[in-house]
Amino acid sequence: xxxxxxxxxHEPVAGRAPLVLxxxxxxxxxxxxxxxxxxxxxxxxxLLLLPSLGMLSILGVSVGWLVWEGIGVWGLNQPVGWAxxxxxxxxxxxxxxxxxxxxxxxxxxxxxxxxxxxxxxxAMTIFAVMCALxxxxxxxxxxxxxxxxxxxxxxMGTWPGFRSPLLWDFFAVSTYGTVSALFWYVGLIPxxxxxxxxxxTQARRIAYGIFALGWRGSARNWQHYEMAYLILAGLATPLVxxxxxxxxxxxxxxxxxxxxxxxFPPYFVAGAIFSGFAMVVTLMVITRKALGLxxxxxxxxxxxxxxxxxxxxxxxxxxxxxEFFIAWFSQNPYEQFTFIxxxxxxxxxxxxxxxxxxxxxxxxxxxxxxxxxxxVHFIVSIFINIGMWFERFVIIVxxxxxxxxxxxxxxxxxxMWDFGLLIGSFGLFFTMFLLFIRFxxxxxxxxxxxxxxxxxxxxxxxxxxxxxxxxxxxxPHLAPKGAH
Amino acid sequence: xxxxxxPFFPEGEHFGLLAEYDSPGALFHACEKVxxxxxxxxxxxxxxxxxxxxxAMGIGRSRLPYVTLVCGLTGVIGGMALQLWxxxxxxxxxxxxxxxxxxxxxxxxxxxxxxxxxALSTVFGMFAFNKLPMHFHPLFGVExxxxxxxxxxxxxxxxxxxxxxxxxxxxxLASTGATNVQLVxxxxxxx
Numbered sequence: 001x002x003x004x005x006x007x008x009x010h011e012p013v014a015g016r017a018p019l020v021l022x023x024x025x026x027x028x029x030x031x032x033x034x035x036x037x038x039x040x041x042x043x044x045x046x047l048l049l050l051p052s053l054g055m056l057s058i059l060g061v062s063v064g065w066l067v068w069e070g071i072g073v074w075g076l077n078q079p080v081g082w083a084x085x086x087x088x089x090x091x092x093x094x095x096x097x098x099x100x101x102x103x104x105x106x107x108x109x110x111x112x113x114x115x116x117x118x119x120x121x122x123a124m125t126i127f128a129v130m131c132a133l134x135x136x137x138x139x140x141x142x143x144x145x146x147x148x149x150x151x152x153x154x155x156m157g158t159w160p161g162f163r164s165p166l167l168w169d170f171f172a173v174s175t176y177g178t179v180s181a182l183f184w185y186v187g188l189i190p191x192x193x194x195x196x197x198x199x200x201t202q203a204r205r206i207a208y209g210i211f212a213l214g215w216r217g218s219a220r221n222w223q224h225y226e227m228a229y230l231i232l233a234g235l236a237t238p239l240v241x242x243x244x245x246x247x248x249x250x251x252x253x254x255x256x257x258x259x260x261x262x263x264f265p266p267y268f269v270a271g272a273i274f275s276g277f278a279m280v281v282t283l284m285v286i287t288r289k290a291l292g293l294x295x296x297x298x299x300x301x302x303x304x305x306x307x308x309x310x311x312x313x314x315x316x317x318x319x320x321x322x323e324f325f326i327a328w329f330s331q332n333p334y335e336q337f338t339f340i341x342x343x344x345x346x347x348x349x350x351x352x353x354x355x356x357x358x359x360x361x362x363x364x365x366x367x368x369x370x371x372x373x374x375x376v377h378f379i380v381s382i383f384i385n386i387g388m389w390f391e392r393f394v395i396i397v398x399x400x401x402x403x404x405x406x407x408x409x410x411x412x413x414x415x416m417w418d419f420g421l422l423i424g425s426f427g428l429f430f431t432m433f434l435l436f437i438r439f440x441x442x443x444x445x446x447x448x449x450x451x452x453x454x455x456x457x458x459x460x461x462x463x464x465x466x467x468x469x470x471x472x473x474x475x476p477h478l479a480p481k482g483a484h
Numbered sequence: 485x486x487x488x489x490x491p492f493f494p495e496g497e498h499f500g501l502l503a504e505y506d507s508p509g510a511l512f513h514a515c516e517k518v519x520x521x522x523x524x525x526x527x528x529x530x531x532x533x534x535x536x537x538x539x540a541m542g543i544g545r546s547r548l549p550y551v552t553l554v555c556g557l558t559g560v561i562g563g564m565a566l567q568l569w570x571x572x573x574x575x576x577x578x579x580x581x582x583x584x585x586x587x588x589x590x591x592x593x594x595x596x597x598x599x600x601x602x603a604l605s606t607v608f609g610m611f612a613f614n615k616l617p618m619h620f621h622p623l624f625g626v627e628x629x630x631x632x633x634x635x636x637x638x639x640x641x642x643x644x645x646x647x648x649x650x651x652x653x654x655x656x657l658a659s660t661g662a663t664n665v666q667l668v669x670x671x672x673x674x675x
Contacts, residue, residue: 026531026635151566159570163579168592175596179603186607190532194633213617216624217632219515219528219537221614226533227546228610232603235552239599246592450532457512457534 020116021295026449029296033191033445034198036291037438044290045438052430059424062417063138071141073417080400080412083393085139088422090247090392091275092132092429093173094268097240098276099125100180103187104236107229113304115447116297119191120287121280122184123440127432128279129177131425136170165249172246179239183232186225189215190446244272251395257338258399261326267319271391274312274358277305278384285378287437296443303371309384310365316391317359334404342398346411350394357387491618493644499622499670500526500642501653502629503662508534511637514660515540518639521656525645529629529638551609556602563597564590622668640668 020029066073076083099121106114137146149170151160160167192208193215199205215221245265252264281302288297327335343351361383364370370380402409436442453459493499505511508530515528519542528537538545567590571577576584611617623629623640632638639662641653650667657665 030531030634151570157575159575161577161579162567162571162593163582163589165592168596171593171596175600178600182603182607186610190633194531197630197633209619213611214619214621214624215616215633216621216629217529217531217638218614219530219534219541220543221616222530222533223538223543224546224548224610224613227548228606231549231552231606235556235599235603235606239596242592242595242599249592446532455508455532455534457508457536457540459509 020448020452021298024295024452026452026454029443029445029448029452030194030198032293032296033441033443033448034195036293037195037441038198038200041438042290045434049431049434052427052434055423055427056431057427058420059427062420062424063134065417066138066421067143071139073415075412075414075418077410079403079408079410080397082139082396082400083412084414084418084422085135086250087389087392087396088425089132089135089139090268090396091389092128092135092425093176093247094244094272094275094388094392095279096125096128096132096176096180096276097244097269097272098280099123099128100176100183100236100240101273101276102280103183104233104240107233108237111304112451113301115444115451116301117280117284117305118447119184119187119444120284120437120442121276122180122187123436124279124283124433125180125276126177126184127429127436128276129173129180130432131429133173133177134425134428135421136173165246165253168246169250172243176239176243179232179236183236186228186232187444187447188440189213189225190217191441191444193217194445195441241269244268251399256399256403257332257334258342258395261323263319263322263326267316270312270315270319271358271388274309274316275384275388277309277312278381278388281305281309281377281381282385283433285374285381287442291437291442293443296448299372302374302377306362306365306371306377309362309380313358313362313384317355320355320359338399338402341402342394345398345402347394347398347401350390350398354387354390354394357383358391361387491615491621493622493642493670496643497670498643498650499668500640500645500648501650501657502623502626502666502668503639503641503657503660504628504664505637505639505661506663508637510661511639512537512540514639514657514662517660518641518656521647523641523645523647523653525642525648527640527642529623529632529636529640531633531635531637546613548606548609548613552602552606555605555609556598559601560594560598562601563594566597567593622670625671626666626668628664628666 024032074084076085099118102114102121103118106118137143140146148154149160149167151162153159189212192212196205196208196212199208245268248264248268251259252261254260284297284301288294324339327339361380364376364380370376397412401412449455503514505514511528511530512534515537518526519540528534528541530537564587568585568587572584582589629636629638639657639660641648641657643650647653654665654667
């Protein structure tokens with residue numbers, strides 16, 4: 001199927017390598033993207049869905065038991081009053097950052113390679129935000145009172161305390177979930193129309209047709225549509241940077257050594273992008289293979305994502321060492337104790353798991369051989385997923401378990417219900433993602449078509465000129481006199 | 485099939501003419517000719533946005549940003565006012581001895597409210613400008629038009645355009661390099 005396996009290297013004369021391999025036509029892109037959602041359900045899909053549903057039912061039981069019995073079923077107590085619940089929350093919301101980063105930030109920077117992965121990454125974002133929103137909802141112990149967080153007149157005549165970072169967090173995460181869903185849906189409309197027009201049965205035509213809203217590719221519609229997409233990207237970019245900054249203030253505004261740090265907002269944002277890209281890689285390595293999309297989600301895309309993981313992983317590593325430096329530089333004994341305890345205290349294993357997975361493992365991406373291997377990508381992405389979960393665990397639990405007074409020190413031991421919720425949230429995530437790849441177009445087909453060379457209306461007329469210009473740009477000595 | 489959200493069009497037997505082209509470039513140049521012929525109620529259709537086609541069609545810039553601006557500012561002002569009022573007037577709370585009216589801690593939620601309203605208004609404003617949802621449209625009765633979301637490029641000229649004349653407009657479209665020109669009935673029919 002593929003004529004070129006490697007589109008990472010720059011060809012000296014032809015210029016940039018193609019984003020999509022195999023000389024695609026508009027129709028072949030439509031076929032490749034729509035076919036997986038139209039063909040018979042593969043047995044592999046059921047084999048993956050069943051364990052996911054099993055994990056999802058663990059979530060149901062764990063949440064049900066928690067609501068029935070109260071948060072005493074978890075292992076947290078004084079002094080560790082936040083543990084798996086907030087760890088899971090920050091972990092999932094962090095994963096949810098890659099989708100918007102790919103869609104919005106890379107869109108504003110005109111990174112055309114994003115078109116092959118943005119749809120799946122955005123879907124992943126929404127499912128991760130769903131998992132994340134579960135935890136603040138249930139960790140308050142009385143989920144039926146969650147509406148107290150909303151600015152509604154309630155029976156006590158009080159209002160939420162808007163000076164609290166926890167309330168900022170509620171607004172940030174719910175806004176982020178809403179805007180991500182809008183962004184995703186707006187991007188889906190043209191492709192839903194494709195699914196509608198290709199539908200073989202009336203039921204499919206109606207189901208896709210309702211959500212396609214009667215889209216008919218009108219240029220007058222495209223004009224407003226593209227403007228809406230640009231504005232949404234412009235809004236989502238500061239939003240995505242604000243969300244994890246605000247999440248980090250849940251900690252940074254507190255007085256606890258290990259939390260009370262000004263480095264937290266940028267450090268959390270870098271970590272969020274890092275973990276989000278790792279999850280995109282984990283999912284796309286499997287999805288592209290399973291759905292036969294290797295010519296659309298190519299090695300070039302993984303190469304780019306590996307570079308982003310290497311960069312953000314190194315930023316996170318810098319933040320870890322800067323925390324130690326500031327602890328020493330401040331000469332604050334509580335701060336110093338916290339960090340020495342973090343690395344060499346009872347939770348040393350969590351700390352060094354974090355360092356190995358987050359800082360050391362992505363360093364292999366300095367090498368082109370590693371960036372070109374799907375196996376390496378998959379393994380490193382799993383390491384990063386694990387490492388980033390441990391990062392949040394380390395920040396939350398090791399800071400809480402030994403603070404100012406030795407008399408109030410303690411340890412945290414998770415119960416089976418803590419693990420049930422962690423496993424269950426993965427069940428929710430995988431179930432949603434499997435439903436997504438079964439029923440919706442996994443690639444933003446309209447966007448991929450628009451970055452093909454043939455999509456340029458002046459493609460035919462200027463092709464010869466372009467090539468000449470390209471030669472000039474790459475090898476000036478070949479240029480005819482007077483041209484530059 | 486009359487859909488549940490049909491468009492409102494003037495009465496008449498025909499919706500207009502539909503011309504098909506084989507590439508984005510052909511559509512682009514045809515648009516320039518239809519524009520120069522002075523038509524106003526017509527449209528181009530393509531599976532993806534074609535760069536620069538709004539100039540070829542002679543249509544202006546989208547006014548959507550104004551909607552976003554107004555609603556975003558409403559969100560900003562509303563968000564700040566809500567917090568100042570709720571924590572300063574309706575239920576003043578002493579927190580760490582801080583003043584009741586200080587704007588600094590209210591910045592994050594003000595920002596989020598602004599983004600939320602701006603994003604919602606952008607999406608629903610785009611739907612309103614585009615008259616979506618519109619689940620029924622005469623063009624959906626044309627079997628050939630199904631390609632528009634795959635690899636088809638079309639121009640539709642509506643019958644109530646002041647310059648529309650079935651024979652003359654058909655000649656114009658044929659002269660722009662269309663591979664097919666056909667008359668589209670007012671209500672759904674196949675051809």
